[in-house]
Amino acid sequence: MKTRVDPYEVEGKVDYDKLIAEFGLERINQKLLQRIQKHTKELHPMLSRGIFFVGRDLNWLLDEYEKGNKFFLYTGLGPSGPIHIGHILVWYFTKWLQDTFDVELYFQFTDDEKFLYKDLSYEEVQKWLEENMLDVIAVGFDPKKTHFIIDTKHAGIMYPEAIKVAKKITFSMIKSSFGFNESNNVGSIFYTSMQAVPAFLPSVLKKKKIPCLIPHAVDQDPHFRLTRDILPKLGYYKPASIQCSFLPPLTGSVGKMNSSEANKGILMTDSPSEVKNKINKYAFSGGRSTIGEHKRLGGNPDIDVSFQYLRYLFEDDDKKLKEIRDAYKKGTLSTGELKTYTIKKINEFLAKHQERRRKAKELIPKFILRM
């Protein structure tokens, strides 16, 4: 099966080792984890469990931090559909980083990107933008330290900076980074320049060089590799990054979750019965085909989607997770029981998220970056 990982396509089973070699990423090893832990006391489960597993320049970032040169966080979203649990993985981790390191977050909504790349009208993208902002706010970011950048609404400050990036990127660079060809539209060709801007915009606004840390899923790396090449030429630091693997889709560990195929993913607005139905009906099981066989031979948690969801997002307790893993491998925990537990955990999580989401609309103005 073909493997392809870039922001516009994730196909096939992702071979992360190959990706690390190909992209030139740095593995987050024990030594680095210990260094992070010096500052955070606890390690976030997504770090200790290897979900955020690679990065760039993280040691440099900590050097600067230890010298008193605080970084800011930059992450984002392209609004083109409902938010699913694959999206919020990065954001909940980003919130932890914000709280733990006490840093500013610039959150970019790339409504231009989604309009330019997808078969969506401008109005449809704007509708998703309004919806998606609610989910970002529901994560619980601190409005005093969080700034939403909306590419079209903040174009007044974004475009003048983006052209400085664009002047340093040729079409052939874009071609080799994203596999574009001559039938791509000229907006999509320009777009990566807009995605580069938040990595140095705070340095522009505050008139000093500030280190940047970008938490993101590994498929966005091509954008930021280009950004890293160009920012030093404009007098800014290369942004550091911390990158996660993809939350598997319900149907199994292939590709990344896609909100346009709703039945593949659990949405942040799903009701308890929708979650129950999706997990029971679609969540790929690592269990055996009969209960007897399962009890005798045990299941495989590594390919079991319910278990992976617990591991990625919904089970904070390491001890509990290990118990589930061991019992599932031994066969004392059945697929049905595992699914029931996962449904309960997801629904508890969603209930809290949805409660914050209901109060989010009135908070939007507090989050929009002042121009």
Place this chain on the structure above:
Amino acid sequence: MKTRVDPYEVEGKVDYDKLIAEFGLERINQKLLQRIQKHTKELHPMLSRGIFFVGRDLNWLLDEYEKGNKFFLYTGLGPSGPIHIGHILVWYFTKWLQDTFDVELYFQFTDDEKFLYKDLSYEEVQKWLEENMLDVIAVGFDPKKTHFIIDTKHAGIMYPEAIKVAKKITFSMIKSSFGFNESNNVGSIFYTSMQAVPAFLPSVLKKKKIPCLIPHAVDQDPHFRLTRDILPKLGYYKPASIQCSFLPPLTGSVGKMNSSEANKGILMTDSPSEVKNKINKYAFSGGRSTIGEHKRLGGNPDIDVSFQYLRYLFEDDDKKLKEIRDAYKKGTLSTGELKTYTIKKINEFLAKHQERRRKAKELIPKFILRM
């Protein structure tokens, strides 16, 4: 000699007949001139003398005007150097159109374009922008009906519209329109989308379809051909245009005047003695090599730069122009006398322009489009 005419290169002697055929332009014939004259009473010399000589959809524009559907004017400038008399040709004609038809003008300053295409820093382009605005104001446009659009400063309203254009333009279209290749930067590839926006921005702002007339030099036609293809797809009228030939450079009727080669052009800030020196020293003469020969055989006004400057811009009086032409052809007017007269006329023109220019700075805020 090779001929090449597009916004980024004008080389060789321009064969306008070939251009008309190649670009698919419409000649402004007697019938059209008469139709224009019905509305304007007098014909501007640049029309009667065939300096504005081609256009697109001018009859349609007049149909709409006669139905009470007024057009707006759109023209512009890329700020990358001092303003010379080649630039202001279009603007003085545009002012006449504004006054005569009593219409709004949107004047675009494409500072992004010049930054992206030229070896100029962002700051240098901004410096030229400030300077160049003074010359545009000095033309005498009505501040109540004239709106400056500065691409970087108005990016907040320009970029969201530009991406709608950009989505409909592929790289291969740009390649064939402008002769670009893969080493062009991605900003320059995107840029034509920004140049398309003022042709429909008033329709966006006023929430109704308004016809647009673009006065411009013939080299800008490739931008607007693309614009004309795309605007109907976005629900707007194709912009009409009225196009002029190039004012010849001092050294003769080849190419268009270029402000980066200062000694080829007369600048709007030149002093009387600079004008005198440039005309005397550089203005290509259609006269004979000796006075005796000139008196016997006569000169050729068609290739004489001084005469052409009078014809294009500095001699409003048709009768006087004809007298000069006849005398020069006959040989009773020498090159020296023609140059002396031309210097006087240019300096009179510049004196008035420069007086208005000195008062222009404080007027800038009145011209900037409100957002």
